[in-house]
Amino acid sequence: xxxxxxxxxxxxxxxxxxxxxxxxxxxxxxxxxxxxxxxxxxxxxxxxxxxxxxxxxxxxxxxxxxxxxxxxxxxxxxxxxxxxxxxxxxxxxxxxxxxxxxxxxxxxxxxxxxxxxxxxxxxxxxxxxxxxxxxxxxxxxxxxxxxxxxxxxxxxxxxxxxxxxxxxxxxxxxxxxxxxxxxxxxxxxxxxxxxxxxxxxxxxxxxxxxxxxxxxxxxxxxxxxxxxxxxxxxxxxxxxxxxxxxxxxxxxxxxxxxxxxxxxxxxxxxxxxxxxxxxxxxxxxxxxxxxxxxxxxxxxxxxxxxxxxxxxxxxxxxxxxxxxxx
Amino acid sequence: xxxxxxxxxxxxxxxxxxxxxxxxxxxxxxxxxxxxxxxxxxxxxxxxxxxxxxxxxxxxxxxxxxxxxxxxxxxxxxxxxxxxxxxxxxxxxxxxxxxxxxxxxxxxxxxxxxxxxxxxxxxxxxxxxxxxxxxxxxxxxxxxxxxxxxxxxxxxxxxxxxxxxxxxxxxxxxxxxxxxxxxxxxxxxxxxxxxxxxxxxxxxxxxxxxxxxxxxxxxxxxxxxxxxxxxxxxxxxxxxxxxxxxxxxxxxxxxxxxxxxxxxxxxxxxxxxxxxxxxxxxxxxxxxxxxxxxxxxxxxxxxxxxxxxxxxxxxxxxxxxxxxxxxxxxxxxxxxxxxxxxxxxxxxxxxxxxxxxxxxxxxxxxxxxxxxxxxxxxxxxxxxxxxxxxxxxxxxxxxxxxxxxxxxxxxxxxxxxxxxxxxxxxxxxxxxxxxxxxxxxxxxxxxxxxxxxxxxxxxxxxxxxxxxxxxxxxxxxxxxxxxxxxxxxxxxxxxxxxxxxxxxxxxxxxxxxxxxxxxxxxxxxxxxxxxxxxxxxxxxxxxxxxxxxxxxxxxx
Ligand code: HEM
Ligand SMILES: [Cu+2]
Ligand SMILES: [Cu+2]
Numbered sequence: 001x002x003x004x005x006x007x008x009x010x011x012x013x014x015x016x017x018x019x020x021x022x023x024x025x026x027x028x029x030x031x032x033x034x035x036x037x038x039x040x041x042x043x044x045x046x047x048x049x050x051x052x053x054x055x056x057x058x059x060x061x062x063x064x065x066x067x068x069x070x071x072x073x074x075x076x077x078x079x080x081x082x083x084x085x086x087x088x089x090x091x092x093x094x095x096x097x098x099x100x101x102x103x104x105x106x107x108x109x110x111x112x113x114x115x116x117x118x119x120x121x122x123x124x125x126x127x128x129x130x131x132x133x134x135x136x137x138x139x140x141x142x143x144x145x146x147x148x149x150x151x152x153x154x155x156x157x158x159x160x161x162x163x164x165x166x167x168x169x170x171x172x173x174x175x176x177x178x179x180x181x182x183x184x185x186x187x188x189x190x191x192x193x194x195x196x197x198x199x200x201x202x203x204x205x206x207x208x209x210x211x212x213x214x215x216x217x218x219x220x221x222x223x224x225x226x227x228x229x230x231x232x233x234x235x236x237x238x239x240x241x242x243x244x245x246x247x248x249x250x251x252x253x254x255x256x257x258x259x260x261x262x263x264x265x266x267x268x269x270x271x272x273x274x275x276x277x278x279x280x281x282x283x284x285x286x287x288x289x290x291x292x293x294x295x296x297x298x299x300x301x302x303x304x305x306x307x308x309x310x311x312x313x314x315x316x317x318x319x320x321x322x323x324x325x326x
Numbered sequence: 327x328x329x330x331x332x333x334x335x336x337x338x339x340x341x342x343x344x345x346x347x348x349x350x351x352x353x354x355x356x357x358x359x360x361x362x363x364x365x366x367x368x369x370x371x372x373x374x375x376x377x378x379x380x381x382x383x384x385x386x387x388x389x390x391x392x393x394x395x396x397x398x399x400x401x402x403x404x405x406x407x408x409x410x411x412x413x414x415x416x417x418x419x420x421x422x423x424x425x426x427x428x429x430x431x432x433x434x435x436x437x438x439x440x441x442x443x444x445x446x447x448x449x450x451x452x453x454x455x456x457x458x459x460x461x462x463x464x465x466x467x468x469x470x471x472x473x474x475x476x477x478x479x480x481x482x483x484x485x486x487x488x489x490x491x492x493x494x495x496x497x498x499x500x501x502x503x504x505x506x507x508x509x510x511x512x513x514x515x516x517x518x519x520x521x522x523x524x525x526x527x528x529x530x531x532x533x534x535x536x537x538x539x540x541x542x543x544x545x546x547x548x549x550x551x552x553x554x555x556x557x558x559x560x561x562x563x564x565x566x567x568x569x570x571x572x573x574x575x576x577x578x579x580x581x582x583x584x585x586x587x588x589x590x591x592x593x594x595x596x597x598x599x600x601x602x603x604x605x606x607x608x609x610x611x612x613x614x615x616x617x618x619x620x621x622x623x624x625x626x627x628x629x630x631x632x633x634x635x636x637x638x639x640x641x642x643x644x645x646x647x648x649x650x651x652x653x654x655x656x657x658x659x660x661x662x663x664x665x666x667x668x669x670x671x672x673x674x675x676x677x678x679x680x681x682x683x684x685x686x687x688x689x690x691x692x693x694x695x696x697x698x699x700x701x702x703x704x705x706x707x708x709x710x711x712x713x714x715x716x717x718x719x720x721x722x723x724x725x726x727x728x729x730x731x732x733x734x735x736x737x738x739x740x741x742x743x744x745x746x747x748x749x750x751x752x753x754x755x756x757x758x759x760x761x762x763x764x765x766x767x768x769x770x771x772x773x774x775x776x777x778x779x780x781x782x783x784x785x786x787x788x789x790x791x792x793x794x795x796x797x798x799x800x801x802x803x804x805x806x807x808x809x810x811x812x813x814x815x816x817x818x819x820x821x822x823x824x825x826x827x828x829x830x831x832x833x834x835x836x837x838x839x840x841x842x843x844x845x846x847x848x849x850x851x852x853x854x855x856x857x858x859x860x861x862x863x864x865x866x867x868x869x870x871x872x873x874x875x876x877x878x879x880x881x882x
Pocket of ligand 2 (some may be wrong): 172173175209210211236245246247248249255256
């Protein structure tokens, strides 16, 4: 049975639509979504996947059909039809991408705004901040609740103007992350945050550019020496997630990772109180200890990598200097 | 037509060799010799950078650094990226342009032959510098982007050699660009309007304009960087009050356009190859020509999309998102036109055509992920991850390298006078296609799931997918062997090609293969547009071009 082309085209069109709609939702390529921001990005990505799948099937399909259907017959050395263009068609396929990118731009803009990317406190560039290079002032400069303009993702439109519930100063340095809770002076090598509360990270870098990436939150921001940046978000799902350095920062860049622990608010308070208590007893973590832990980890990991002892020595060299900074 | 008009030459197969092999090892001013010098040199660096790629992938077969080691990894990575871009893709574009442009427009040579030779001779020292840094065991380690402050604190020797090398290669491409623009505007035969040019010439025109606008800015950035590095200035060094973000702006002001510098020539090659082997005119000549110019223009105003998570204010991120998205329109026009060219044709599925169609479908995937990363909120998640590594390899390998191979299979008979072996060509294609997709497709998923790029050590949860990538890259490495053997063998032993083995209509096929030193015995005459396939010629299938021409003339 031979169907008329219009019917086969129609059937193909329906099939492509169904497959893309299904695949756009079921690709399963994103990791767990654990922040308020993550589902926003995932919905956007799913829509882009739907469109991409449809375009891929159509164009790739046309190519594959052409390969089989329009293959030169043996002995046939004639040319094909002299079709040089078709204004109608050309207008249609200029219009299709125009519409697609307009829809995607508007949708992306909405998502970005909803995430807090257009918060005036985060979307203007104050330029390099000299303070960060004056020893002794880098981290101490931020008073609780004080909002300096810093680049990055800011408050969601509903939160704009409000201070975040939890503020954390993040310092990236080769090859560790140091988290300071300015309200209490607690220092940690892991990021602890309460679920369901607005968190703001103020991000700085000590030596070279690093980047804070929490895949489960779909958030990333470079840590730039001499210039503060920020990320503001609301963790939603309790659990432990990786926090990864995403900007090449030296030989051990791949080992520069730690954890984000999203507690329930009660657990978070307990953790914070225990840290404050430990600090008052004089056995809270110090930056030197965090660095030493990092070095141990690096040393452990690098034992069988046969790296030079000098490299480790350089790392250790940095501690006194670090002390100074905090 | 005037009485001086002549038929295109279907000269005797393989005319007497006019050149000695030594001509290819010295300073030549013949654009064809220079073209081949470019080809061989850049292919050599492709093999070197490919070996580096293979060792990167062997390293990444396990989550721990156990093959290259953490200290060496970034060096190999930096050299791989730098060489692939500045010593393989960019000079290969120049190779095709040098060889083809004068032939395609009926000129005897380039506008500035000496400058042309000079431009080529800047390339080998650039490559040697990079390799020397490796031999000295002090390679640059800050990635091909060389962001300060990392590039300022990790080894002066390697970094300085990297800067010098890129400066040499950048100068070479500026000299080339000047030559291509002038040649295209000044050297066309008198009847040829811009709209009679093959599309490759249009794409090289766009490319050269891009080179001339953006490369000097890179040179500026690198010179300032070298001052910071060796003279203690602080343009980009935050400890002296400098701003590393300024470097990023300057770097990407060149390097974003650079991706079009790499891909536009290949767009041109494909636009010239598809019609010949589909036996159909290119669909939408003007649309393709203008879209090259549009891409060149837009390419200059989107650089900060490489900096969405860096020091770029929110409103600016949104502006660059919109500008970037618009590039999908001219690019889409090209893809649709290529598909329409193939559709309804009489396809000769030889190696050139397979690589050309492979190019369209691989570039399609790279383009689709490109629109995705243009979206700021999505890019925030995938920036600097393996999703990006996947995206740019689909564009640069699936796009550029597939297109380059298509071009080599297509024009080899013209350059060498002999045909390449089709069976080995097809084996090459199949291995490349399978290896490429195995090596790079899983990287999309790795990046989305949480694997950052440029890491020698990764979460063991990602081991399986990484091993798939490694197997793919080994297949890719092996896939070059049939090509090498085929090219070397066919060079000396392949069947004689004749002037126009593909029955193509552009001017370069109207002279002998390989062309004589001055290209054409007499100035050629435009007797047909570059893509007039199927025009009143259905019955003439077994007539030679010269017989056809006689008929055309008789009708006038
Ligand atoms: C032969 C097959 C190839 C393989 C297996 C391969 C593999 C890789 C891998 C795994 C990386 C990422 C390493 C990392 O981020 O840690 C990489 C980076 C890169 N590759 Fe390739 N590649 C190949 C061919 C190419 C080609 C043809 C080009 C371009 C023309 C290219 C350009 C680059 C660039 C620019 C980078 C980034 C380097 C950097 O981040 O500094 N590669 N390649
Ligand atoms: Cu880092
Ligand atoms: Cu890092």
